[in-house]
Amino acid sequence: MxxxxxxxxxxxxxxxxxxxxxxxxxxxxxxxxxxxxxxxxxxxxxxxxxxxxxxxxxxxxxxxxxxxxxxxxxxxxxxxxxDVLGALERLGAAGRARGRAKVAAITGSVGKTSAKEMLRAVLEGQGRVHAAEASYNNHWGVPLTLARLPADADFAVIEIGMNRPGEIAPLARLARPHVAMVTTVAAAHLEAFENLDGIAVEKASIFEGLEPGGIAVINGDIETTPILRAAAERAGARIECFGTEPGNSLRLLSVDLHGDATIARAAIGDTVQLFRLATPGRHFAANALAVLGVAGALGADVTLAARALGLWQPPAGRGTREEILLDPVEGLALTLIDDAFNANPTSMAAALEVLETSHPTDRLGRVARGRRIAILGDMLELGPTETALHEALADLPALAAADVVHCVGPRMRVLWERLPAGRQGTWCETAEDLAARVHKLIDAGDVVLVKGSKGSRVSLVVDVVRKLGHPAVD
Incomplete structure (x- = not known):
């Protein structure tokens, strides 16, 4: 067409x-x-x-x-x-203007790509959906997504990211969303901002692009919620807050994490919705609740959307879970959790909680006891406090559940040095070094989490672990 x-x-x-x-x-x-x-x-x-x-x-x-x-x-x-970039922006603006789609825009320090894919999944059964590919969320990704918008689409889901101040508002004004969502505000890209409040101000600028009568869906459980709320009020938006606190209009009532799933109950307006995600993660449940709020604000059926959440899987590198078959004859395998696309202190804590709730299998490999193994790469773009933020990971309760912690990169050295001897694994300067020896560090029955910023290149470790696998024997 x-x-x-x-x-x-x-x-x-x-x-x-x-x-x-x-x-x-x-x-x-x-x-x-x-x-x-x-x-x-x-x-x-x-x-x-x-x-x-x-x-x-x-x-x-x-x-x-x-x-x-x-x-x-x-x-x-x-x-x-x-000018080609300027023309692409104008083409995107025209694509947005001629369409009939209800538009949702999503930003946040953590989880915006996962939330975008969740929203795509829950809307697909209720109309024609157009959404950004991969993480097309920057100065060329947003206009490109809008330029690709079919005129007859019913819904459009636009992801908006940033690396420095002043980037979100122009993209939001280009997208002109009917609903804008902020997943959370966390210590990411701190090297470009003075503090967390500065990040919140930038994230909140997404509301500057809202259409008249637009709706703001914001995280109601974080310390910077007042900043988000104030910006939404200035934009004249109707505000829906999500989270676990009693004052939230979208409220998580319970979250149960299982080995391969999350079961949650949530109050949405006057109704209670039960939903299941086919992957574990309390942070995924929070974003799923926000997505249901966005879907409802777009005019979709929330009950149908809640049922459709079970079809969603995390995007590659953002918490995907897979079985790696090490011995096809004996059926020996380990579980790999690939969260190697990005990292900051908030997402690191969430990933470690997922590892904590995972269940290794004993008496399979040479170690005999299945282990929870964390392979953690540097968290980048954290600014002058990066050393303290890496060291503080040692105090996370979920980290104590890891049987062995291997660290990658110069910034992760401070965490590695704080680990007790019994859980202190290997430290390597580079991901290449750890990837070369990872086959000796893991075993059948283990659950292996690989987490780090993209620039730490811990995805190389993921690649090697995958290559240890074999096809199943019929």
Whole structure:
């Protein structure tokens, strides 16, 4: 189905179209574009103009450029604009304006991608849903998501992130959500902010983009809730708070964590909803409750949404749980919890709680007793307090449930040094070093959590653990 015609794209961007083309999608990557896409030649680490010829050869319906690239015919299907990123923003704004979708925008220090995918899952049975891919939540990801928005979509879910002050509000004004959600405010990106209050102010700026009569869904259990609430009030929003405290309009009544599931009861308005998640995590339950609040605010059936939560699985690297079969003949396996995409003190505590509630299996491997093993990489972008924040992990009650803790990176050294001898595993300067020896550190029956910031590269450890697995024998 046509997404943009040459005339519509030119009118939206103020550019000049060459040819009478139509496109069915929008892409910024020549390696993954689908035939019929509009290839957007953004400048990042590489100049997208260098790949226009390749994109057209791969079947792109047209390319958005600021000049005729080398190796491209003068009569090629192009949309020539003054500035490619600015034109993408205008295309996104036009995509948002022409659609009928109810729009939800999600931000937060932790859990925004998981919440976005939860909301996608619960809405899919109630209409046509358009949502951001992966973590497309920045200055090009948000306009790209909006530019891809089909005009006949019923719902749109937009994730908005930030690295420094002033980034969220412009993206929120571009998305113009009917409902805006803040998952939580935590010590993430502290190197760009003076304190937690500064992060809260930035997160709360999402409400500046709310449509008139919009709804703000905010975490009611955190110390910066007043900052979020004040910003929502200034925006004229109706406010729904979620959490466990009695004053929250969306209130978790109980959360029970099992080996592979979370069972929760929640009061939503005048009704009580029971929902199940197919993965353990108290933090997942809190975000699921907020998602149900957002779904209701968008006009969806909350009871149907609660039932659909069981279909959701964490995105890759954000708490995914899998069995790694080490010996297909004997059926010996371990459990891997892959949470290696990102980390800050709040998400680290949540991941360790999941490990705490996990159940290793005894008498399977060479160690004989199954263990809870934590492999923890550096938490990045925490600013001048990073040493203290890493050291403070030693005081988390859930960490005491880990039988062995291995640490990766110079910042994690302070935690490793505070661990008691019986639980102090290996410390390595780099993830490559630990990945090379991880096969000696884990065993059948173990539950292995791998957690760290993306820049710590602990995902390399995850890759090696997965490669230890074998296909099951029929």
């Amino acid at each position: 046509t997404l943009w015609t040459a005339a519509d794209a030119a009118a939206a961007t103020g550019g000049k179209a060459q040819g009478n083309w139509e496109v069915t999608g929008v892409s910024i990557d020549s390696r993954s574009l689908a035939p019929g896409d509009l290839f957007v030649a953004l400048k990042d680490q590489r100049d997208g103009h260098d790949f226009v010829a390749q994109a057209l050869a791969a079947g792109a319906g047209a390319a958005m450029v600021s000049h005729l690239p080398e190796g491209v015919a003068a009569d090629a299907p192009l949309l020539v604009v003054d």
